[in-house]
Amino acid sequence: MLKIWGRANSVNVRKVLWCCDELGAPFERMDAGMQYGVVNTPEYRKLNPNGLVPTIEEDGFVLWESHAIVRYLAAKHGAGKLWPADLRVRADADRWMDWAAGSFLPAFRPVFWGLVRTPAESRDMKAINESAKKCGELAGYVDAALAGRRFIAGEQFTMGDIPLGCHLHLWLNLPLERPAYANLAAWHKRLLERPAFDKWVNTKIS
Numbered sequence: 501m502l503k504i505w506g507r508a509n510s511v512n513v514r515k516v517l518w519c520c521d522e523l524g525a526p527f528e529r530m531d532a533g534m535q536y537g538v539v540n541t542p543e544y545r546k547l548n549p550n551g552l553v554p555t556i557e558e559d560g561f562v563l564w565e566s567h568a569i570v571r572y573l574a575a576k577h578g579a580g581k582l583w584p585a586d587l588r589v590r591a592d593a594d595r596w597m598d599w600a601a602g603s604f605l606p607a608f609r610p611v612f613w614g615l616v617r618t619p620a621e622s623r624d625m626k627a628i629n630e631s632a633k634k635c636g637e638l639a640g641y642v643d644a645a646l647a648g649r650r651f652i653a654g655e656q657f658t659m660g661d662i663p664l665g666c667h668l669h670l671w672l673n674l675p676l677e678r679p680a681y682a683n684l685a686a687w688h689k690r691l692l693e694r695p696a697f698d699k700w701v702n703t704k705i706s
């Protein structure tokens with residue numbers, strides 16, 4: 501049985517949980533991180549020296565980094581579906597996974613931490629608003645890429661939608677000024693129609 505360590509309110513853990521559910525892959529989840537601790541124990545650090553979540557273990561095989569985990573699970577259980585068979589479609593999906601981590605997340609992190617994890621009286625609203633403006637610009641690239649497609653890598657839902665879906669869902673649900681993006685809104689609505697997204701991602705922000 502696949503084991504997943506990580507609290508269910510972590511955006512990176514949610515990617516893995518959503519992915520497993522889409523794939524019908526059974527798993528056992530152990531709470532870890534923030535209020536649950538665990539991540540600083542020597543046993544956990546042996547699995548994941550970063551002391552972060554998520555981490556998975558399957559028949560002695562240990563993996564951390566949420567996008568690597570999503571790729572592994574998609575390749576194992578979702579060949580031709582979440583893991584596109586066409587090399588170029590797969591590269592397209594892959595590109596948006598890297599972009600979510602390398603471009604969108606660095607801009608979004610100060611917004612999330614500022615509005616969700618920082619008491620109102622301690623918030624640096626100038627920094628939050630600057631980062632939010634950058635996020636608005638970046639989300640425009642996703643909107644443009646979604647023109648004429650149902651999902652980020654084409655007509656089919658793929659692994660490429662998972663990290664973007666998790667981060668942009670948060671962006672769309674925080675009290676922010678946002679440009680109105682029709683393609684992005686239609687894509688988000690499609691994600692909300694997916695039971696696995698609704699169960700693991702469309703939950704309380706905390």
Ligand SMILES: N[C@@H](CCC(=O)N[C@@H](CS)C(=O)NCC(=O)O)C(=O)O
Pocket residue numbers: 510511512513532533534539551552553554564565566567
């Ligand atoms: N690049 C890593 C980042 C992992 C990460 O930053 N995880 C956060 C939660 S989203 C974490 O472990 N924070 C510390 C904690 O929860 O104790 C990944 O995608 O898996």
